[in-house]
Amino acid sequence: MGWLPIEALSGAAVASPGAVAVAAVVLAPSPSAERTRVLEALASCGGNQSRAAMKLGVSRKVLIAHLDAYGVARPRKPARK
Secondary structure, rough: OOOHHHHHHOOOOOOOEEEEEHHHHHHOOHHHHHHHHHHHHHHHHOOHHHHHHHHHOOHHHHHHHHHHHHHHOOOOOOOOO
């Protein structure tokens, strides 16, 4: 899908906008790598979708769309009693 920012995938900042296009071609991750990265971000944020999205550099809405595309159930808060 290629929707995660280069920084989120590689952990390194890209020097210039021109380098982004080159880096995107070289670092184009497989869908399974992106899915793994999303699941790791969710786990490290305790299932908090807003924090995981921020960590990945995308909006919460984009994160949710991709969770749906990957067939991953969205984490929910436990029901209050």
